[in-house]
Amino acid sequence: MAMQLGSEGDEDEVIGTINTTPLVDVMLVLLIIFLITIPVVTHTVPVKLPSEVNQPYKTKPENINLAVDKEGKMFWNEREVADTNALLEKLKTIAVMEPQPELHIRGDQETRYEYVGKVIFTAQRAGIAKVAFITEPPARGG
Numbered sequence: 209m210a211m212q213l214g215s216e217g218d219e220d221e222v223i224g225t226i227n228t229t230p231l232v233d234v235m236l237v238l239l240i241i242f243l244i245t246i247p248v249v250t251h252t253v254p255v256k257l258p259s260e261v262n263q264p265y266k267t268k269p270e271n272i273n274l275a276v277d278k279e280g281k282m283f284w285n286e287r288e289v290a291d292t293n294a295l296l297e298k299l300k301t302i303a304v305m306e307p308q309p310e311l312h313i314r315g316d317q318e319t320r321y322e323y324v325g326k327v328i329f330t331a332q333r334a335g336i337a338k339v340a341f342i343t344e345p346p347a348r349g350g
Contacts, residue, residue: 271310272302273342278316280323292330299334310338 274295275283282289289295302309311331315324331339 271312273312273314274327275314276316276319276323276327278318278320280320282323282327292326295327296330296334299331299336303335308337310340311336312340312342314342 273285275286277283282292282295284295284298289298299311302311313324313327328339
């Protein structure tokens with residue numbers, strides 16, 4: 209009887225299990241690293257942290273809406289203002305408020321720059337810190 213290599217009786221079996229040894233080795237190394245580094249991280253310099261004081265926020269004041277039409281007439285929250293002197297007096301009373309309200313200027317599209325410039329200059333003289341311009345948003349999808 210001659211033995212043949214690769215005969216039918218000597219078939220190698222296919223191993224169908226997952227070898228978990230490398231996974232366990234890696235997990236043990238990670239566990240050791242974490243056991244060494246965590247105490248270093250948790251032991252910090254002892255300092256007394258400041259305590260938090262809860263203070264209520266000041267409510268935001270109403271914004272002032274100032275409209276300027278194409279003839280140069282000024283409207284304070286939809287009420288007409290006679291001239292820049294009257295506007296200056298109104299803005300001075302607003303400028304001392306704490307916190308100071310914002311001035312929102314709505315200028316007509318055909319208003320001359322001179323009229324809006326007078327309003328800005330008057331606001332600057334009164335001490336108003338925040339001046340914003342209200343514009344029409346662009347059309348959607350255009």
